[in-house]
Amino acid sequence: EDQVTQSPEALRLQEGESSSLNCSYTVSGLRGLFWYRQDPGKGPEFLFTLYSAGEEKEKERLKATLTKKESFLHITAPKPEDSATYLCAVQASYGGSQGNLIFGKGTKLSVKP
Amino acid sequence: DGGITQSPKYLFRKEGQNVTLSCEQNLNHDAMYWYRQDPGQGLRLIYYSQIVNDFQKGDIAEGYSVSREKKESFPLTVTSAQKNPTAFYLCASSISTGTGASPLHFGNGTRLTVT
Numbered sequence: 202e203d204q205v206t207q208s209p210e211a212l213r214l215q216e217g218e219s220s221s222l223n224c225s226y227t228v229s230g231l232r233g234l235f236w237y238r239q240d241p242g243k244g245p246e247f248l249f250t251l252y253s254a255g256e257e258k259e260k261e262r263l264k265a266t267l268t269k270k271e272s273f274l275h276i277t278a279p280k281p282e283d284s285a286t287y288l289c290a291v292q293a294s295y296g297g298s299q300g301n302l303i304f305g306k307g308t309k310l311s312v313k314p
Numbered sequence: 315d316g317g318i319t320q321s322p323k324y325l326f327r328k329e330g331q332n333v334t335l336s337c338e339q340n341l342n343h344d345a346m347y348w349y350r351q352d353p354g355q356g357l358r359l360i361y362y363s364q365i366v367n368d369f370q371k372g373d374i375a376e377g378y379s380v381s382r383e384k385k386e387s388f389p390l391t392v393t394s395a396q397k398n399p400t401a402f403y404l405c406a407s408s409i410s411t412g413t414g415a416s417p418l419h420f421g422n423g424t425r426l427t428v429t
Contacts, residue, residue: 205356233415244404244420252415292415304356
């Protein structure tokens with residue numbers, strides 16, 4: 202069964218304390234892996250797309266990496282404004298539609314000043 | 315600014331009533347989607363549409379209906395047949411799904427409460 206598992210469920214960091222969020226996936230052929238940020242009461246905001254193992258993408262304090270089984274979202278020297286829930290989603294290569302997108306349950310990140 | 319507009323932000327209904335959630339996009343995207351988000355669960359796909367006048371059921375379509383009469387609009391009706399309609403509903407769009415991986419762009423959601 203195709204699935205996406207994010208860990209940890211919640212992560213509390215002090216400002217400046219770097220860490221990583223994990224997204225493990227099992228899918229029959231990967232078309233793409235997406236990271237989103239979601240603030241309370243808002244819709245998810247797109248961060249990155251990763252297509253193949255070894256690929257990396259960066260944006261400010263965030264860096265996403267991809268292997269054949271998992272993706273990491275590294276947060277370097279986080280600030281309180283980085284507090285949010287981070288969602289991972291995987292798109293399978295079978296089929297021809299976005300109906301194959303599978304979301305993880307998210308990691309809720311809290312950064313204390 | 316291009317984006318996706320969902321309205322209303324909060325919606326309250328009595329059990330047994332149908333309710334329609336609005337979703338409009340000005341991104342000129344072909345594909346549109348409806349997801350449901352519940353605490354402790356990942357986003358679950360209700361319906362999606364790749365082109366005007368065509369739509370497909372997602373994983374949890376029972377008790378919901380949609381229409382796609384215009385490229386910009388994809389309203390979702392939550393019917394009285396939906397057993398547990400209270401949730402946060404998210405509309406999204408993307409460029410043509412084709413064979414590439416296209417990120418979804420989301421609206422800011424409608425929180426529906428049914429009592």
